[in-house]
Amino acid sequence: MHTASPSSSEHPVAAGHGAHLSVLDGWRGLSILMVLAAHLLPLGPHHFLFNHSAGVFGMVIFFILSGFLITSFLVRDQRIGGFLVKRFCRVLPLAWLYMVIALLLSLAPLSRWASHLLFYANLPLENAMPNDLVPMTEHLWSLCMELQFYVGVALLVAVLRGRGLLLLPFLGLAFTALRWHDSVIASSVSYYRIDEILAGCTLALIFHGKFGERARECLRLIPLWPIALLLVFSCMPQGEWLNYLRPYLALLLVGGTLMQPTATMVLGLHNRALVFVAGISYALYVIHPMLTFTWLGSGDVIVKYLKRPLFFAVLFVLAYGSTRYYESWFMKRGKRWADTVNGWFTPRPAPVLSVAITADVVAEAAPDEVQLEPVSVDVEAELEADASAEKEPGAGAAYIGQREPTSILLSPKVELNT
Numbered sequence: 001m002h003t004a005s006p007s008s009s010e011h012p013v014a015a016g017h018g019a020h021l022s023v024l025d026g027w028r029g030l031s032i033l034m035v036l037a038a039h040l041l042p043l044g045p046h047h048f049l050f051n052h053s054a055g056v057f058g059m060v061i062f063f064i065l066s067g068f069l070i071t072s073f074l075v076r077d078q079r080i081g082g083f084l085v086k087r088f089c090r091v092l093p094l095a096w097l098y099m100v101i102a103l104l105l106s107l108a109p110l111s112r113w114a115s116h117l118l119f120y121a122n123l124p125l126e127n128a129m130p131n132d133l134v135p136m137t138e139h140l141w142s143l144c145m146e147l148q149f150y151v152g153v154a155l156l157v158a159v160l161r162g163r164g165l166l167l168l169p170f171l172g173l174a175f176t177a178l179r180w181h182d183s184v185i186a187s188s189v190s191y192y193r194i195d196e197i198l199a200g201c202t203l204a205l206i207f208h209g210k211f212g213e214r215a216r217e218c219l220r221l222i223p224l225w226p227i228a229l230l231l232v233f234s235c236m237p238q239g240e241w242l243n244y245l246r247p248y249l250a251l252l253l254v255g256g257t258l259m260q261p262t263a264t265m266v267l268g269l270h271n272r273a274l275v276f277v278a279g280i281s282y283a284l285y286v287i288h289p290m291l292t293f294t295w296l297g298s299g300d301v302i303v304k305y306l307k308r309p310l311f312f313a314v315l316f317v318l319a320y321g322s323t324r325y326y327e328s329w330f331m332k333r334g335k336r337w338a339d340t341v342n343g344w345f346t347p348r349p350a351p352v353l354s355v356a357i358t359a360d361v362v363a364e365a366a367p368d369e370v371q372l373e374p375v376s377v378d379v380e381a382e383l384e385a386d387a388s389a390e391k392e393p394g395a396g397a398a399y400i401g402q403r404e405p406t407s408i409l410l411s412p413k414v415e416l417n418t
Helices: 022-040 050-076 080-105 111-117 135-182 195-207 213-221 224-234 237-259 264-269 272-279 281-291 301-306 308-344 359-365 377-390
Strands: none
Touching: 022 050, 022 237, 022 264, 022 272, 022 281, 022 308, 050 080, 050 135, 050 195, 050 224, 050 237, 080 111, 080 135, 080 281, 080 308, 135 195, 135 237, 135 281, 195 213, 195 237, 213 237, 224 237, 224 264, 237 264, 272 281, 281 308, 301 308
């Protein structure tokens, strides 16, 4: 069986959500803490593989959240141009910066730069190498899969619009069947792990009523603690066949907390510390492996773990600074750029041509003896007001489809300007 090494558990790439569901922030905060613990702390005897299991647990929760939030966005808005711009502006700036630094420090050959910067470095190579990642970028396998998912789901929606989203649950089942066929319980290769993201997509479709209100209401009946225990066991190699159900157990657990807001587990997920950690989770995930190659990660086992409090302090300061002062700049502009891109593809209303009726037209259309009747004082006042409005700055500018004030000159000839 193929299993991912503990060092290759994933990262929470922050996926924005319009209608803010704070319980999801709690899950995101918990997922990144589990991943950090798996990578940086001793969680038990090696033969139990608790570090590996904690990493798998953190990643399946993150992938469920990612699939849920991305699909929820696309259910509401199928403009994929703006969607991709916002996602790229959220993910690429820090990822590319980290990759450039890591590849330079690792003295990686140029042949590896393209696979990293284009996010296919987690795919197996022809020369029997597991992937093209270097030690300092091993954790970015998950980020590669995230970007591959963004592009894939965008193409699906571009071709089939909203109907394409209904195919995602069936694609997820197909990839789970592939894992079962190849006896893969956990992997860093996209086609052996993407069923976890697609399970999150399925949850979004259920939550938004795409499979009927009855399916949505079933989430209220889920026993949260028993499902949580099953999910934990499904993240362990000892769980064997239960590993193939891991995406769907995570779907039930996260979905149950969405629909049971008063449950004890849900109240715990609203913890402010978890919400804070969720806000900087992406930077925490991307940055933390590099620090293990510095003085903070050096020394024998005892010395290394004595440095861990300082390690975490430095990590959280860097992650907060990155999120607040670096990533936020791109996120803000990403929203504006997304609006611009969406505008390119938004149909504009057809122009309405304005017609000018002059005295000559009126004269040809009516006998000479037909004249306007005397205008009342009230009408004269309105006409004077219209005339004064025409003299204001900008009043003389005429646009197709915009009507100018109508003026009537009380003279032997009648002139109407419309």
